[in-house]
Amino acid sequence: MSIDTQLFEGKLIRLAPIDHEKDPEVESRWTHDLSLSRALWRKPAMPLSVTQMKKKYEAIEKEVDETKRCFHFTIRGREDNRLLGFVRIEGVEWTHSIGSLKLAIGDPVERGKGYGSEALQLMLRFAFSELNLYRVSVVVGEDNPAAVKFFTRFGFVEEVRRRKALVRDGQTWDSIHLGLLRDEWLASNSKEEDGDEK
Amino acid sequence: MKNDLLTGKLVHLTAENPEVMAECFSRWNQDSEWLRLLDTEPPRLFSQKNWKEWLEKNLEKDERDRIFFAIRTLEGETLIGFTGLFDLFQQHGDTLVAIALGERKFWGNGYGSDAMRVMLRYAFNELNLHRVGLIVFEYNPRAIRSYEKVGFVPEGRVRGAMLRDGRRWDYLYMGIMREEWLAKGIMTS
Numbered sequence: 001m002s003i004d005t006q007l008f009e010g011k012l013i014r015l016a017p018i019d020h021e022k023d024p025e026v027e028s029r030w031t032h033d034l035s036l037s038r039a040l041w042r043k044p045a046m047p048l049s050v051t052q053m054k055k056k057y058e059a060i061e062k063e064v065d066e067t068k069r070c071f072h073f074t075i076r077g078r079e080d081n082r083l084l085g086f087v088r089i090e091g092v093e094w095t096h097s098i099g100s101l102k103l104a105i106g107d108p109v110e111r112g113k114g115y116g117s118e119a120l121q122l123m124l125r126f127a128f129s130e131l132n133l134y135r136v137s138v139v140v141g142e143d144n145p146a147a148v149k150f151f152t153r154f155g156f157v158e159e160v161r162r163r164k165a166l167v168r169d170g171q172t173w174d175s176i177h178l179g180l181l182r183d184e185w186l187a188s189n190s191k192e193e194d195g196d197e198k
Numbered sequence: 199m200k201n202d203l204l205t206g207k208l209v210h211l212t213a214e215n216p217e218v219m220a221e222c223f224s225r226w227n228q229d230s231e232w233l234r235l236l237d238t239e240p241p242r243l244f245s246q247k248n249w250k251e252w253l254e255k256n257l258e259k260d261e262r263d264r265i266f267f268a269i270r271t272l273e274g275e276t277l278i279g280f281t282g283l284f285d286l287f288q289q290h291g292d293t294l295v296a297i298a299l300g301e302r303k304f305w306g307n308g309y310g311s312d313a314m315r316v317m318l319r320y321a322f323n324e325l326n327l328h329r330v331g332l333i334v335f336e337y338n339p340r341a342i343r344s345y346e347k348v349g350f351v352p353e354g355r356v357r358g359a360m361l362r363d364g365r366r367w368d369y370l371y372m373g374i375m376r377e378e379w380l381a382k383g384i385m386t387s
Contacts, residue, residue: 044289135358160353166290
């Protein structure tokens with residue numbers, strides 16, 4: 001990569017700002033499938049109306065602007081610009097160069113098409129090459145093995161298991177913390193580039 | 199009044215006015231070792247006035263996701279530190295606990311462990327949580343030993359999460375389940 005590398009452009013998707021006009025309706029629809037919220041947060045899952053979603057987007061931009069600890073991008077189709085999901089780095093501690101990542105593809109029909117993988121790769125490059133982070137963390141529930149597999153595929157290593165920290169559907173699950181260090185990301189990236197050349 | 203649930207062998211847990219805690223925090227924060235054992239944020243040496251405003255805003259508001267108590271000695275009623283619950287998720291029965299003794303001369307004499315045992319009893323017997331977790335820094339072996347003594351077990355380490363004095367340090371996660379706490383049999387009723 002070099003200074004003219006477009007950090008937000010993928011092959012299938014691009015990372016882009018929130019569209020306050022169009023996005024609230026789409027994401028409000030997604031929130032009616034509670035499994036998305038459950039995968040992302042530990043607070044009680046509930047659907048959000050379009051108005052609530054609008055307020056949430058405003059709060060997100062305010063958070064990005066005022067705290068300087070958060071970067072929030074929408075994931076959009078490269079061709080048609082349709083909203084696919086979001087990816088964010090949050091809880092950045094500049095003193096220690098660390099941050100946490102969250103990623104969502106909202107509509108289940110759009111999952112498994114490579115959008116999430118591309119968004120993650122763009123966001124990791126942004127985190128390590130632009131924000132100069134030393135490490136990126138992800139927290140996932142044991143009830144979401146697809147997410148554990150997904151992040152592991154990109155080099156994330158399991159670091160912490162907070163035993164039975166989630167109670168859902170009458171069952172207990174571990175909260176799993178994964179981490180990726182810049183050196184590990186660099187090593188796996190250079191391998192990939194070698195692969196591309198072959 | 200000494201409520202049994204909040205009273206240990208050496209200390210009891212109390213609610214304090216913001217101006218009382220503000221004086222303590224402003225003073226304790228000037229002990230950089232104390233602060234570096236406690237927090238990842240760089241010290242800012244806020245004034246008592248600033249602390250008071252912060253405490254009024256943050257500690258007086260609703261208690262659904264955090265709880266804060268001061269630690270006072272039973273003998274002499276000296277305010278020696280604080281303990282609190284944060285990231286409290288009642289629906290998951292889980293919380294993180296924090297504890298710190300600002301008064302250095304009370305370090306290493308069992309006051310912290312005693313306060314932690316009282317806090318655990320509160321978490322398990324009053325809040326009915328089923329686990330309590332904590333984060334401790336790799337360079338704080340004294341705290342790690344004290345948590346082990348109370349019954350916490352290691353749950354993992356976040357590699358290199360902190361950069362201090364030119365090197366990377368891990369955060370350690372520890373946790374104690376209700377059954378482990380019951381089995382330990384200290385101050386369970």
